Amino acid sequence: MNKFVISVDIGGTNIRTGLVDIEGSGSNISSISTLPEKGIENAAERLSELIQETINNMIPKSEEITNYITGIGISSAGPINPLDGKYNFPPNLPTWHNKSLIPIIKKNFHPLPVMIGHDATLAALAETSLGENKNIKNLIYITISTGVGGGIIADGKMITGTTGQAGEMGHILVRSDGIKCNVGCKGCFEGNASGPAITKLAEKKYKNLSDKNSVGFSNFSPENIILNAKQGNAFAEEIVNDVIENISQGLSSILNIFEPEILVIGGSVAWGLEHRFNEIIKTVSHTALPRYRKNVPIKYTTLGEEVSILGAAQLIFKNTK
Ligand SMILES: [Zn+2]
Numbered sequence: 001m002n003k004f005v006i007s008v009d010i011g012g013t014n015i016r017t018g019l020v021d022i023e024g025s026g027s028n029i030s031s032i033s034t035l036p037e038k039g040i041e042n043a044a045e046r047l048s049e050l051i052q053e054t055i056n057n058m059i060p061k062s063e064e065i066t067n068y069i070t071g072i073g074i075s076s077a078g079p080i081n082p083l084d085g086k087y088n089f090p091p092n093l094p095t096w097h098n099k100s101l102i103p104i105i106k107k108n109f110h111p112l113p114v115m116i117g118h119d120a121t122l123a124a125l126a127e128t129s130l131g132e133n134k135n136i137k138n139l140i141y142i143t144i145s146t147g148v149g150g151g152i153i154a155d156g157k158m159i160t161g162t163t164g165q166a167g168e169m170g171h172i173l174v175r176s177d178g179i180k181c182n183v184g185c186k187g188c189f190e191g192n193a194s195g196p197a198i199t200k201l202a203e204k205k206y207k208n209l210s211d212k213n214s215v216g217f218s219n220f221s222p223e224n225i226i227l228n229a230k231q232g233n234a235f236a237e238e239i240v241n242d243v244i245e246n247i248s249q250g251l252s253s254i255l256n257i258f259e260p261e262i263l264v265i266g267g268s269v270a271w272g273l274e275h276r277f278n279e280i281i282k283t284v285s286h287t288a289l290p291r292y293r294k295n296v297p298i299k300y301t302t303l304g305e306e307v308s309i310l311g312a313a314q315l316i317f318k319n320t321k
Contacts, residue, residue: 012092020313073312122311124151145267
């Protein structure tokens with residue numbers, strides 16, 4: 001019979017699990033709050049309960065779990081070492097530095113194999129394993145969301161770096177006079193184009209305004225700024241124009257460095273700016289190297305919000321018999 005992977009996606013806000021088959025069909029998606037401040041052991045035990053529920057719903061008690069489940073694949077926000085699952089100062093998972101949840105999950109679900117990877121790297125793996133970009137050998141995945149992260153597939157292989165932390169393309173410089181990200185680098189992609197960055201850019205601009213009444217709204221969430229810009233609010237439009245410029249600059253540099261066959265984008269900010277995608281392409285065609293003047297190989301993911309969950313499943317399918 002068709003076996004499944006129990007796939008997990010760990011973000012700063014939510015942990016989601018699902019059952020995924022080798023074709024990339026997902027089901028039984030459930031979610032709990034990450035609550036990173038309660039510590040990694042707490043999160044690992046609550047995640048174990050969620051996984052156990054999924055197993056109980058699917059497998060009759062008398063049956064062997066390994067007849068149904070190939071393994072547990074975990075996608076996580078990073079930076080993280082995929083070999084031992086240890087985090088390295090993860091900005092959105094405070095208190096998890098130098099700790100791993102793999103030993104707890106392995107112990108609770110012995111003998112299932114458990115593997116972990118960086119969410120954007122696994123998104124890139126999903127892109128080259130499923131859907132319209134299947135079998136592409138050189139592909140970059142960029143998520144523009146709460147953070148900006150990247151995954152690299154070169155010559156058909158995941159590029160993970162010396163300790164698994166390659167692909168942090170959120171921290172390339174896009175604006176020398178830009179603001180700092182949570183890690184502390186000034187003018188980087190993440191610091192000037194992520195969701196929190198949109199709010200910070202608006203707050204900075206607002207602080208320097210002489211006529212604050214002219215702004216016309218006070219909720220500076222990224223969604224609300226993008227919405228107000230859509231409705232023609234001048235203050236919001238200026239912020240969003242800057243963000244479009246910053247995103248274009250970041251994507252141009254990434255294209256120049258990797259020359260991928262395709263660069264796939266996803267994440268809440270990228271989707272929120274889908275109506276301005278043509279402008280991003282146009283700007284990239286002028287800021288990237290001349291070979292990109294006529295053809296900018298950037299597309300939205302077609303694998304949906306679950307792209308990292310699908311990648312976590314592929315990690316297991318590709319690395320087990
Ligand atoms: Zn940075």
